[in-house]
Amino acid sequence: xxxxxxxxxxxxxxxxxxxxxxxxxxxxxxxxxxxxxxxxxxxxxxxxxxxxxxxxxxxxxxxxxxxxxxxxxxxxxxxxxxxxxxxxxxxxxxxxxxxxxxxxxxxxxxxxxxxxxxxxxxxxxxxxxxxxxxxxxxxxxxxxxxxxxxxxxxxxxxxxxxx
Numbered sequence: 001x002x003x004x005x006x007x008x009x010x011x012x013x014x015x016x017x018x019x020x021x022x023x024x025x026x027x028x029x030x031x032x033x034x035x036x037x038x039x040x041x042x043x044x045x046x047x048x049x050x051x052x053x054x055x056x057x058x059x060x061x062x063x064x065x066x067x068x069x070x071x072x073x074x075x076x077x078x079x080x081x082x083x084x085x086x087x088x089x090x091x092x093x094x095x096x097x098x099x100x101x102x103x104x105x106x107x108x109x110x111x112x113x114x115x116x117x118x119x120x121x122x123x124x125x126x127x128x129x130x131x132x133x134x135x136x137x138x139x140x141x142x143x144x145x146x147x148x149x150x151x152x153x154x155x156x157x158x159x160x161x162x163x
Contacts, residue, residue, distance in 0.1 A: 002063075006061050006063065007021055007031060010057050020080060027065055031070050031071075033046065033070060042072035079151065082119045086114050089111050090110060092111075092155070094151050095107045095140075096150070115141060123143070128142070
């Protein structure tokens, strides 16, 4: 996709990593970015910097948009690439398959990361541990081509730190 290639290059030139591009009604183009080292969170200044750059680049490259929104991935960030599935191994996710396995398309469980194959290979298989209908722990094995979407399940601690 030409749009993704151009936007990704601009985002990376500014020192960030492209997480996702979404188009929505009303001409909204939403670009989600993060820091490549994953240590520093995205702030308003980061979003402003990318927005400013893309506001000039997109018209020059004939990429249509009426409104541009730049954001961080958030707590329920999408898991998109093979590297993401490996990086977030051990985390709880909501996963939706393109085609049902048994009678289910939607699963919530713990991501296991790469089970077989090479990370960047289309044959790569990833795993998800989830609780089956009978209450027993089950494992789902899947390739990225079988996944419609995956998001991290947000974990929020309202108790704070102990003194």
